[in-house]
Amino acid sequence: MAPVVVPSVPLAASSPPPRIGPPPRTLRFALAFDGNASGDETWTITEAGDGSQAIDFESSVETPRGKVTGKGRYSLTPDHLPAAADLSVHTPDEVEARFHLTRKGGDLSMTMDRGGKTEELKAGRPSNVFVPRPFFVGLSSFCALLSQKDPPQLVEFPGGVISVLGTKAVGGVVVFGLDHGGAGRTLIACEQSDVLAVLDPWTGQSATRSDRPEVGAALLKSTERMKPTIPADLTEEDVSIKVPAEGIEEEATLACSFLRPAQASGKLPAVVFSTGSGPQDRDEDSDGRGGLKISIFKVMAIALAEKGIASLRCDDRGTGKSTGTFDKATLRTFERDSMQTLAKLAKRPEVDPARLGFIGHSEGAVIGTLVATKSGKLRGLMMMAGPGRPLPEMGMIQEEAFLKKSGLPPDQIAKQLDAQRVVIEALRTGKPLPDTLAPDQKAEIEKQRAWLKSHFDNDIQASLARIPKMPIFVAQGGMDVQVPQDEELLIQRGLAGGKNTQPRIKLYPELNHVFAVSHNGGMAEYADPDARVDDTFLADTTDFFTHALAK
Numbered sequence: 001m002a003p004v005v006v007p008s009v010p011l012a013a014s015s016p017p018p019r020i021g022p023p024p025r026t027l028r029f030a031l032a033f034d035g036n037a038s039g040d041e042t043w044t045i046t047e048a049g050d051g052s053q054a055i056d057f058e059s060s061v062e063t064p065r066g067k068v069t070g071k072g073r074y075s076l077t078p079d080h081l082p083a084a085a086d087l088s089v090h091t092p093d094e095v096e097a098r099f100h101l102t103r104k105g106g107d108l109s110m111t112m113d114r115g116g117k118t119e120e121l122k123a124g125r126p127s128n129v130f131v132p133r134p135f136f137v138g139l140s141s142f143c144a145l146l147s148q149k150d151p152p153q154l155v156e157f158p159g160g161v162i163s164v165l166g167t168k169a170v171g172g173v174v175v176f177g178l179d180h181g182g183a184g185r186t187l188i189a190c191e192q193s194d195v196l197a198v199l200d201p202w203t204g205q206s207a208t209r210s211d212r213p214e215v216g217a218a219l220l221k222s223t224e225r226m227k228p229t230i231p232a233d234l235t236e237e238d239v240s241i242k243v244p245a246e247g248i249e250e251e252a253t254l255a256c257s258f259l260r261p262a263q264a265s266g267k268l269p270a271v272v273f274s275t276g277s278g279p280q281d282r283d284e285d286s287d288g289r290g291g292l293k294i295s296i297f298k299v300m301a302i303a304l305a306e307k308g309i310a311s312l313r314c315d316d317r318g319t320g321k322s323t324g325t326f327d328k329a330t331l332r333t334f335e336r337d338s339m340q341t342l343a344k345l346a347k348r349p350e351v352d353p354a355r356l357g358f359i360g361h362s363e364g365a366v367i368g369t370l371v372a373t374k375s376g377k378l379r380g381l382m383m384m385a386g387p388g389r390p391l392p393e394m395g396m397i398q399e400e401a402f403l404k405k406s407g408l409p410p411d412q413i414a415k416q417l418d419a420q421r422v423v424i425e426a427l428r429t430g431k432p433l434p435d436t437l438a439p440d441q442k443a444e445i446e447k448q449r450a451w452l453k454s455h456f457d458n459d460i461q462a463s464l465a466r467i468p469k470m471p472i473f474v475a476q477g478g479m480d481v482q483v484p485q486d487e488e489l490l491i492q493r494g495l496a497g498g499k500n501t502q503p504r505i506k507l508y509p510e511l512n513h514v515f516a517v518s519h520n521g522g523m524a525e526y527a528d529p530d531a532r533v534d535d536t537f538l539a540d541t542t543d544f545f546t547h548a549l550a551k
Contacts, residue, residue, distance in 0.1 A: 472503035
C-alpha cells in the first residue's frame with residue numbers, strides 16, 4: 001500500500017503582538033510669577049506603542065489678573081506634533097471656556113465655547129504647535145522636537161513663526177531660546193526629550209519640574225541683570241521731591257537720584273528724565289523679574305555725567321521707593337511730577353538754572369511737550385520714541401502689529417480691531433464699555449479710564465506747536481513696534497506749526513523702542529539680558545545736550 005501523502009498547507013502568517021508603550025508617568029511643575037510661587041501644573045503622560053502620547057493635565061495659576069484654572073487632554077502624534085486638544089478653562093470672571101483643537105492633514109483648527117456661544121478660529125498659516133497660555137502643557141513636546149538632528153520649522157497656532165535664537169548650557173542641561181514671532185520669548189531647559197523648566201523673561205512667568213528645582217533656579221539666575229555701576233569719577237545722591245496734592249490728585253513723595261561729576265568747576269548744566277507708560281523705576285526698568293530691564297535712563301545719565309552734564313531721575317509715583325498711587329495718575333499728574341522735579345533740579349547749588357534740559361521717552365515725550373510749554377526754564381528737549389498722536393490711538397497701531405505677528409487670518413484681525421475701536425470710542429467719549437468684554441477685562445480697562453481719557457483730551461499737535469523756540473532732538477528707532485517709524489514725521493509737522501521748524505531728527509534703523517539693537521522689534525527683547533543701549537545713540541544724546549546747554 002502506497003503511503004498516504006498529506007499535502008502541506010502553508011500556515012497563515014500571524015500578526016505580531018501590538019507594541020505596548022511604557023507605563024504612564026506623572027510630572028509635576030511648580031509655577032511662579034516674578035520668582036514668587038503662583039500655582040502648579042500636573043501632566044500624566046500615557047505613551048502608546050507607536051510613540052503617540054496622550055497628556056492629561058491640570059493647572060491652577062495666580063496671574064496678575066487673578067486665578068486661572070485649566071484641565072483637559074493634549075494629544076501628540078508619534079512625530080511629537082499636536083493631534084488634538086480638549087481644554088476646559090476657568091478665568092477670574094468665573095466663566096468657563098472650552099477649547100477643542102483638531103488636526104486635518106497638516107492644518108490645525110480650533111473652536112471655542114464660552115458663555116453659550118461657539119466661535120471657530122482658523123490659522124492664518126499652516127501651524128504645527130499649540131501653546132494654550134498661561135499653561136505650559138503645549139510645550140511638552142518642544143524638547144523632543146528641538147533635539148532632532150533636523151528639527152521642523154515650528155509655527156504656533158494660529159500662525160506665529162517660532163525662531164530658535166540659540167542654545168546654551170545652564171545648570172548642566174541644554175536651554176533653547178525661542179522667539180515667538182516677536183510677540184514673546186521662551187527659555188526652555190531640556191534633558192534629552194524631557195522638559196525640566198520653562199521661563200518667559202518678559203512676563204516673568206516660569207514652570208519648574210518639582211523633582212528638578214535646581215534647574216529652574218539656574219534658569220532664573222541666567223537671566224538676572226545687574227544695573228550698571230556708577231563710575232568712580234561720578235557722584236550719585238538720593239533726593240526726595242514732595243509733590244503736593246491738587247484738587248482730586250493726591251500728594252506723593254518721589255524718590256530720585258541726582259548724578260553729577262565728582263569734580264566740577266562752576267555750575268553744571270542738567271537734565272530731567274521722564275519715563276514711558278506703565279510703572280517704572282528711576283532707571284526706566286519695570287518692577288519684578290519680567291518687563292523692561294535695560295536701565296536705559298541710568299546708562300544715559302552716566303554718559304551725560306561723563307560729559308559734565310548732571311541729571312535727576314525719579315521712580316514713578318507709587319513705584320520703587322516713591323509714595324502715591326500709580327493707578328490714579330493721569331497725564332496731568334505726571335506733568336505735575338515732572339514740573340516739581342524740574343523746579344527741584346533748578347534749585348540745586350551745583351546746577352546752573354539757566355541751562356536745563358528735559359529727556360522724555362514714549363509717554364515721557366508727551367509730558368516733555370507740556371513741560372516745555374509751561375515751565376519757561378528749558379534750554380533743550382529730547383523726545384525719544386515720542387508719539388505724534390494720542391497715546392490710545394498708538395495702542396491701536398500696537399494691537400494691529402501684534403495680531404499680524406500672531407498669524408491670525410485677516411478677517412479675524414479685522415474683527416478684533418473693530419472690537420477694539422468700540423472700546424476706544426467709549427473711552428474717548430466717556431460712554432460705558434461694551435458688554436462684549438469679559439468682566440475682568442472691563443475692570444482692568446476701567447482702572448485706566450482716567451489716564452486714557454487724559455491723553456485723548458490732550459491735543460498733542462497743538463502742544464508741539466506751542467513749544468517755545470529751543471533745540472529739540474527727536475530720536476526714533478526703525479525697529480520700534482510700539483511707536484512705529486514715521487511717527488517722528490508727525491512730531492516734525494506739529495513742531496513746524498510753531499517756532500521750531502528745524503528740530504534735529506534722527507532715525508536709527510536697527511534700534512527698537514528702547515534704543516537697543518533689535519532682531520525683530522518685539523517687546524520681549526526688552527528683557528534680554530544681553531541687550532545694550534546703542535553707543536551711537538548715546539553719543540548723539542551727549543552731543544545734543546553739550547551744544548544745547550552750552551554757556
